[in-house]
Amino acid sequence: xxxxxxxxxSPLPAYVLAETDVRDWIALLKPxxxxxxxxxxxxxxxxxxxxxxxxxAFTAVLCIAVAAGACGAINMWYDRDIDAVMHRTRNRPxxxxxxxxxxxxxxxxxxxxxxxxxxxxxxxxxxxxVLALSIAFYVFVYTIWLKRRTPQxxxxxxxxxxxxxxxGWAAVTGSVDLVPLILFAIVFFWTPPHFWSLALFAxxxxxxxxxxxxxxxxxxxxxxxxIVLYTLLLLPLSLAPWWIGFSGPVYxxxxxxxxAGFLFSVLRVARDKQDAAGVSLTGxxxxxxxxxxxxxxxxxxxxxxxxxRLVG
Amino acid sequence: MRRRRRGRxxxxxxxxxxxAVLFYAxxxxxxxKSG
Numbered sequence: 001x002x003x004x005x006x007x008x009x010s011p012l013p014a015y016v017l018a019e020t021d022v023r024d025w026i027a028l029l030k031p032x033x034x035x036x037x038x039x040x041x042x043x044x045x046x047x048x049x050x051x052x053x054x055x056x057a058f059t060a061v062l063c064i065a066v067a068a069g070a071c072g073a074i075n076m077w078y079d080r081d082i083d084a085v086m087h088r089t090r091n092r093p094x095x096x097x098x099x100x101x102x103x104x105x106x107x108x109x110x111x112x113x114x115x116x117x118x119x120x121x122x123x124x125x126x127x128x129x130v131l132a133l134s135i136a137f138y139v140f141v142y143t144i145w146l147k148r149r150t151p152q153x154x155x156x157x158x159x160x161x162x163x164x165x166x167x168g169w170a171a172v173t174g175s176v177d178l179v180p181l182i183l184f185a186i187v188f189f190w191t192p193p194h195f196w197s198l199a200l201f202a203x204x205x206x207x208x209x210x211x212x213x214x215x216x217x218x219x220x221x222x223x224x225x226x227i228v229l230y231t232l233l234l235l236p237l238s239l240a241p242w243w244i245g246f247s248g249p250v251y252x253x254x255x256x257x258x259x260a261g262f263l264f265s266v267l268r269v270a271r272d273k274q275d276a277a278g279v280s281l282t283g284x285x286x287x288x289x290x291x292x293x294x295x296x297x298x299x300x301x302x303x304x305x306x307x308x309r310l311v312g
Numbered sequence: 313m314r315r316r317r318r319g320r321x322x323x324x325x326x327x328x329x330x331x332a333v334l335f336y337a338x339x340x341x342x343x344x345k346s347g
Contacts, residue, residue, distance in 0.1 A: 059334065
């Protein structure tokens with residue numbers, strides 16, 4: 001099944017623009033995804049060596065937030081056909097007929113260009129360049145190229161979500177070095193266990209929409225194995241800021257404890273009661289728990305890094 | 313419908329006002345940095 005087939009099977013409803021609400025324009029920005037992006041960007045900014053005027057720091061974080069929202073709007077424009085098919089997304093503003101696709105695209109492009117221009121004018125060229133790269137990566141590499149073509153979509157596409165910490169760092173220092181690249185790598189390796197946990201319990205949705213998420217292509221059993229493997233890669237990487245001497249024991253202990261919790265959580269996913277085909281007999285309860293834990297993991301890990309730097 | 317339109321107008325006004333204030337603050341901050 002390809003995108004064109006999906007579009008023909010589920011024609012989008014007629015647009016009733018009069019029913020557009022401010023909340024729909026906010027929903028286009030994917031505020032929940034934005035919150036994690038803003039947080040990692042702000043941490044990158046907080047832990048970077050050097051000083052930045054608070055107004056410019058606020059502007060940098062605002063630009064990261066707006067750029068993330070722009071990516072969300074462009075993503076919803078491009079994926080409106082599959083969003084209409086998936087239970088989880090069919091009430092989004094475009095498939096529900098509350099916002100016209102062209103208007104959503106114009107909104108997203110305007111915000112993307114505006115956020116990069118503002119970052120360049122108010123903060124610095126390095127932060128603006130990394131921000132522009134992250135938007136281009138999310139839109140062209142992840143959304144348009146990889147998402148519908150390969151089960152590795154969120155592995156490679158995960159880089160897009162890993163950029164904000166680098167942007168925050170570059171906003172303060174005007175450059176990129178080893179530490180922001182480690183933060184980038186942490187988010188990069190965190191993304192597969194996070195998204196594949198979601199994909200396990202949203203498997204039917206993705207199958208119906210023809211999105212080749214890993215459980216759709218290789219099955220739930222192999223996906224559970226891959227989740228554990230990526231988590232095992234993530235754990236030593238999460239200790240890297242401590243090993244290279246950038247952070248102290250507060251972060252180190254937090255990373256060990258949080259990592260142990262994450263490993264325990266994904267091992268429960270791997271040992272979930274399942275039938276011969278690997279389909280969960282528990283309603284994917286461990287995968288749901290691992291998905292929730294993964295969000296808390298990244299928030300607390302990055303918060304620990306900031307606390308360690310501020311008190312150390 | 314009129315209430316929704318009013319809501320959109322108010323939201324737009326708030327965003328534009330906030331942007332104007334932010335540009336003003338950025339200008340001051342940049343002046344302090346260079347000056």
